[in-house]
Amino acid sequence: MVATGKRVASEEHGTAENAASSEEQTSHWITERPIVLAGFNLGRYEMASARAGDVTVKAYAARAMEKAFPRPSATVVNPPSPRDPRLNVDPILHQAIVPSPARNAQAVADGGARAVEYYSARFGPYPYSSLELTQMPGRMSQGWPGLVFLSSFAFLTHDQAEDLSGSPLESALAGLTLPHETAHQWWGDLVGWQSYRDQWIVEALANYCALMTLERDRPADVRAILERYREELAQKNKNDEALRDAGPVTLGLRLSSSHFPNGYEAISYGRGTWLFHMLRNMLLDTESGRAAHSERGPFDPDEPFVRTLRKVRERYAGKSISTSELFGVFEEDLPKPLWYEGHKSLDWFVRSWVEGTSLPVFSLHNVKYEKRANGTEVTGTIQQKETPQDYVSPVPVYALAADQKVLIGTVLADGPETKFKLAAPAGTRKVVLDPYQTLLSAPRNQ
Secondary structure (H helix, E strand, O other): OEEOOEEEEEEEEOOOOOOOOOOEEEEEEEOOOOOOOOOEEOOOOEEEEEEEOOEEEEEEEOOOOOOOOOOOOOEEOOOOOOOOOOOOOOOOEEOOOOOOHHHHHHHHHHHHHHHHHHHHHHHOOOOOOEEEEEEEOOOOOEEEOOEEEEEHHHHOOHHHHHHHHOOHHHHHHHOOHHHHHHHOOOEOOOEEEOOHHHHHHHHHHHHHHHHHHHOOOOHHHHHHHHHHHHHHHHOEOOOOOEHHHHOOHHHHHHHOOOOOOOHHHHHHHHHHHHHHHHHHHHHHHHOOOOOOOOOOOOOOOOOHHHHHHHHHHHHHOOOEEOHHHHHHHHHOOOOHHHOEOOEOOOHHHHHHHHOOOOOOEEEEEEEEEEEEOOEEEEEEEEEEEOOOOOOEEEEEEEEEEOOEEEEEEEEEEEOOEEEEEEEEOOOOOOEEEOOOOOOOOOOOOO
């Protein structure tokens, strides 16, 4: 038995008929801090352990998968080619091996420890002294304070997950489960949400934190996962209704309906993850003195997005946060290029993107280049379609100069057309919008 908190006592009890037998066990657990939710898991587990600084991370796994777990089918090796001297050798039947969670328990414990170290370095210390990762039948996972119900699928190796799904992307998505549930120790357990309209914060933020852990070693997976989320939002049901129209992230569980059975998951996780991706890049692009960059590198613990999340953790540890309070913290150090109509506020972002549902289409028009003493002046118009008239979008504009993409500014596109004037490096003859896909927009194939 594994539960929230720390076990301080455990006793075995015999039955009245046979006092020597151990028919019952009583455990006493005490939490290290006040918590909103408590839970436990019970199974015939084997345990593996890892360390993340002073934090002990343990993974509890059964020797075999549950009976309902998909069984890989047997495969037949192709017969030899006609030129092969072993032509008369019969094809070999290869029986796929059913995964054993216990064999992979150490890898899960190690992965949990790495996530704890990563998040602790960015958001502040892990809130508890230990983390227990316990196998749970089925595809669903759930994070409790210091305890995780971890889907059996999370105990597959990367290759096993890919073999089972037949898709590298599905394997990458499955790989988010462990860092996602670990991130809930900060976002969801330590910092809660005020109402169903704010629940998207902890789900989307935990999911984006999971993507953060992939950014250094598997950036292509991050791009592919974000693209999948965008495509899902544009998918239409049999009534020709786009999933994005189920509603904004602030509808919470009400997003799911007979028209959109998976509306909550697709929008709270998918669109919500994109909102934090946009916010992170908006702040990074407009940070004082930052003028150019190439492909995004790993998350810097001192970049503005991470600094603000540390503030959120410090102020709301053991409390609940609302959407307006979250953006209030982000507004405190808001760079001037993100001030809409001179106001130091993210109300425009909340109104258009958090409370909205659009997937805009952006295009450049009437671009002109004028040589100046210290460079090039670029003027033009950004068109924004498939949005309400008052929709405001933070559009990054890049100059192509000397085989590099140089960020020359973020334009707050307001409504159908917005004129801009930006300074670019000398010799600039072409500008492009959002080449690194940091802005949620309609899929390119639409």
